[in-house]
Amino acid sequence: MSAIRVKRRPRSSSAPGIGFYISATVLVLLSIAPILWVLKMSLIPRAELFASPPTFLPQDFTLSSYSTVFSDPTFIRGLFNSALIAGVSTLACLLLGAPAAYAFARLRFRFRTFLMTGILALAFFPAVAVIAPLFLEFKALDLLNTYWAVIITDTVFVLPLTVWILTAFFRQLPRDLEDAAKVDGATTLQAFRHVILPLAAPGVATAAIIAFIVTWNEFLFANTFLFDSDHWPATVVIPNFATTHTVEYGAQAAAALVITVPIALVVLAFQRRIVQGLTAGALKG
Amino acid sequence: MDPVSTGEGQITRERGGTSRREFLVVSGGSLVAVSLFGLSACGGDDGGGTASGDVLMNLSPDVKEIVSAQVEAFNKQNPDGEVRTRITPSDTGQAFDQLRTQFQGGGSDIDVIMGDIIWPPQFAANGYIADLSERFTEADREAFIAGVITGNTYEDEIYGVPWFTDAGFLYYRRDLLEDAGFSEPPQTWDELREMAAKVQQDAGTPNGFVFTGAQYEGGTVLGLEFIRTAGGDVLDGDTVIVDTPEAIEGLAIQQSLVADGIAPEAVANFKEEEASGAFLRGDSVFMRMWPYAYDFLGDKEQSSITVEQVELTELPVASEDIPRVNVGGGFNFFINADAADPDAAYALIEYLTAPEQQKQLAIEGAYMPTRTELYDDPEIIKAVPGVRLGKEVVPATTTPPVSPYYSDMSLVMSEAFNANILGSATPEETAATLKSELESIISRGG
Numbered sequence: 020m021s022a023i024r025v026k027r028r029p030r031s032s033s034a035p036g037i038g039f040y041i042s043a044t045v046l047v048l049l050s051i052a053p054i055l056w057v058l059k060m061s062l063i064p065r066a067e068l069f070a071s072p073p074t075f076l077p078q079d080f081t082l083s084s085y086s087t088v089f090s091d092p093t094f095i096r097g098l099f100n101s102a103l104i105a106g107v108s109t110l111a112c113l114l115l116g117a118p119a120a121y122a123f124a125r126l127r128f129r130f131r132t133f134l135m136t137g138i139l140a141l142a143f144f145p146a147v148a149v150i151a152p153l154f155l156e157f158k159a160l161d162l163l164n165t166y167w168a169v170i171i172t173d174t175v176f177v178l179p180l181t182v183w184i185l186t187a188f189f190r191q192l193p194r195d196l197e198d199a200a201k202v203d204g205a206t207t208l209q210a211f212r213h214v215i216l217p218l219a220a221p222g223v224a225t226a227a228i229i230a231f232i233v234t235w236n237e238f239l240f241a242n243t244f245l246f247d248s249d250h251w252p253a254t255v256v257i258p259n260f261a262t263t264h265t266v267e268y269g270a271q272a273a274a275a276l277v278i279t280v281p282i283a284l285v286v287l288a289f290q291r292r293i294v295q296g297l298t299a300g301a302l303k304g
Numbered sequence: 305m306d307p308v309s310t311g312e313g314q315i316t317r318e319r320g321g322t323s324r325r326e327f328l329v330v331s332g333g334s335l336v337a338v339s340l341f342g343l344s345a346c347g348g349d350d351g352g353g354t355a356s357g358d359v360l361m362n363l364s365p366d367v368k369e370i371v372s373a374q375v376e377a378f379n380k381q382n383p384d385g386e387v388r389t390r391i392t393p394s395d396t397g398q399a400f401d402q403l404r405t406q407f408q409g410g411g412s413d414i415d416v417i418m419g420d421i422i423w424p425p426q427f428a429a430n431g432y433i434a435d436l437s438e439r440f441t442e443a444d445r446e447a448f449i450a451g452v453i454t455g456n457t458y459e460d461e462i463y464g465v466p467w468f469t470d471a472g473f474l475y476y477r478r479d480l481l482e483d484a485g486f487s488e489p490p491q492t493w494d495e496l497r498e499m500a501a502k503v504q505q506d507a508g509t510p511n512g513f514v515f516t517g518a519q520y521e522g523g524t525v526l527g528l529e530f531i532r533t534a535g536g537d538v539l540d541g542d543t544v545i546v547d548t549p550e551a552i553e554g555l556a557i558q559q560s561l562v563a564d565g566i567a568p569e570a571v572a573n574f575k576e577e578e579a580s581g582a583f584l585r586g587d588s589v590f591m592r593m594w595p596y597a598y599d600f601l602g603d604k605e606q607s608s609i610t611v612e613q614v615e616l617t618e619l620p621v622a623s624e625d626i627p628r629v630n631v632g633g634g635f636n637f638f639i640n641a642d643a644a645d646p647d648a649a650y651a652l653i654e655y656l657t658a659p660e661q662q663k664q665l666a667i668e669g670a671y672m673p674t675r676t677e678l679y680d681d682p683e684i685i686k687a688v689p690g691v692r693l694g695k696e697v698v699p700a701t702t703t704p705p706v707s708p709y710y711s712d713m714s715l716v717m718s719e720a721f722n723a724n725i726l727g728s729a730t731p732e733e734t735a736a737t738l739k740s741e742l743e744s745i746i747s748r749g750g
Contacts, residue, residue: 065605065606066585066605066606066607069578069582069606070585154405155409155410163406242402243402246390246406248390258394258398259393259394261394261395263364263394263396264576264596264597265576266577
């Protein structure tokens with residue numbers, strides 16, 4: 020057995036060729052180019068922003084855009100609001116999503132597939148189509164212009180994704196684990212809490228990160244339900260680096276980078292786990 | 305349950321007339337307007353606090369600093385109630401959508417609304433804002449510029465008190481014109497074309513004329529200006545008159561300026577930022593712009609030309625016998641129809657639009673006053689170029705068509721005017737298409 024495994028394959032298929040490096044470079048450049056452009060916009064003075072023809076490489080550096088952004092109390096408050104909204108929504112998604120996913124993964128009940136599909140369909144529902152009724156609903160409940168309006172909506176829209184990721188992950192864990200726990204006298208719920216959940220930590224982390232990214236970047240609901248700049252998350256504050264006639268493209272670019280960087284760092288740090296979590300169960304079909 | 309039930313019947317009836325289609329309108333790319341729930345929604349329950357003199361006012365971030373200080377002073381003078389402010393999006397269209405969404409969802413808690421000149425008919429037709437005819441008497445109105453009073457008038461009643469105004473100016477490079485042998489700015493579009501072409505050829509200035517032609521509200525305003533400076537118009541009451549020879553001539557002037565290379569084709573994507581950028585870099589002989597850009601002249605960060613090289617004047621017209629005209633806007637105060645304490649709300653408006661406060665806004669923020677007397681104030685004239693040159697330009701300011709369906713119309717118009725710049729249809733075709741589109745907006749009621 021092992022002898023076969025070790026046997027050398029032809030070199031051409033194991034070591035990446037020049038084509039690989041070229042296509043990898045192109046791919047990376049394509050995906051990173053917009054971010055580099057925004058970075059450039061955030062670092063050059065206003066005159067250069069509007070230079071015609073535009074400069075490809077920055078000619079002049081200034082940090083004034085960043086000082087505009089960081090000296091704006093509304094934006095600082097916006098970062099806090101974003102963290103609050105995304106944090107609470109993520110927590111709610113996990114608290115509601117993990118048990119649901121476990122049920123889908125382990126229990127047999129009627130309409131299971133139908134429900135799974137239904138939940139997924141919810142995630143694909145266009146947000147603009149429900150925003151009008153939601154607005155009225157929140158108005159009736161007196162939740163407009165409160166964090167809750169956005170947290171509730173965000174949770175509902177991100178929950179399906181959480182459930183799917185976690186279901187796939189739970190399915191992958193051997194059933195013997197719970198059986199063993201149950202032999203020792205644990206109930207299904209206890210087995211879930213004490214045995215499955217700790218083992219599923221990578222999956223839970225993936226779901227949490229993805230939920231956090233989606234809610235952190237959310238704009239439409241926050242922009243519609245929150246009237247008061249005290250409540251605005253950073254995404255809603257960014258377009259307001261402008262006046263009636265002018266747009267502070269530099270400050271907007273700087274602000275956009277400021278809110279992207281923490282997310283990028285988290286993703287890089289947990290990169291392996293996210294991939295693991297996303298591909299969970301992929302091979303079992 | 306509520307003190308405004310009589311008013312509410314009115315609101316309900318009028319809203320019932322709105323069409324179902326408006327159920328969901330996505331505008332400005334992101335904001336969603338909710339409509340048509342007037343029948344079930346209670347308009348009175350959210351009228352902003354108790355009737356104790358408390359007032360909530362919205363403010364755009366631009367004017368936050370100056371007005372916050374004024375509001376603080378007002379609060380000191382009136383200890384009975386408290387005025388609070390809420391910052392709304394700096395994009396006027398977005399601020400409008402947000403407010404409309406709240407009104408259509410049953411009401412807004414903002415008592416005093418600071419808003420654009422195009423808002424009154426749209427809000428008044430739906431009963432969202434209060435008729436101010438009793439408070440803002442005809443005698444009071446005489447102290448204000450006539451054009452902005454018209455913009456705040458809907459069906460013979462006045463709904464807003466003008467606060468500051470904006471007008472379209474022709475910026476020109478005095479130095480370049482002099483070098484080319486022209487001592488006076490152009491009076492007609494033909495003269496502008498001739499002067500621009502000569503300077504472009506002599507001095508190598510890349511652009512003759514730049515303006516805001518992108519597909520947005522500013523593009524609508526420019527198209528209207530071309531039509532009106534040719535003696536035409538878009539609406540006469542409820543009648544669409546955009547297919548008259550005068551209006552078509554206006555469209556033809558706009559199109560040919562681009563086709564002949566006087567204005568770059570890029571104006572089809574220009575908003576204020578891009579247009580003023582091109583001018584401030586010294587890349588254009590003429591520019592149609594609001595007075596605000598004058599402040600940036602000589603600012604080394606943004607401008608390579610100085611105040612000495614530039615002068616402002618009235619927009620040209622198609623022929624000498626057409627009266628000078630420009631399309632402007634500016635901001636006004638309205639009162640929410642459901643405001644808890646309209647007296648306190650109006651007291652605040654009176655205070656903020658008083659000569660003293662307008663003067664402060666003009667000097668500190670370069671906003672042009674709406675009171676005619678202030679155009680003779682030497683301190684303001686010194687501080688605000690728009691006011692210095694505004695003696696002729698401001699009285700010639702007209703507002704966009706007064707219509708409750710203006711937002712829908714503006715979308716259609718900006719599209720048509722933008723296509724006109726790009727030359728994708730003849731002015732006659734554009735006028736005909738625009739006419740039928742505007743007529744269908746009017747006939748289906750928005």
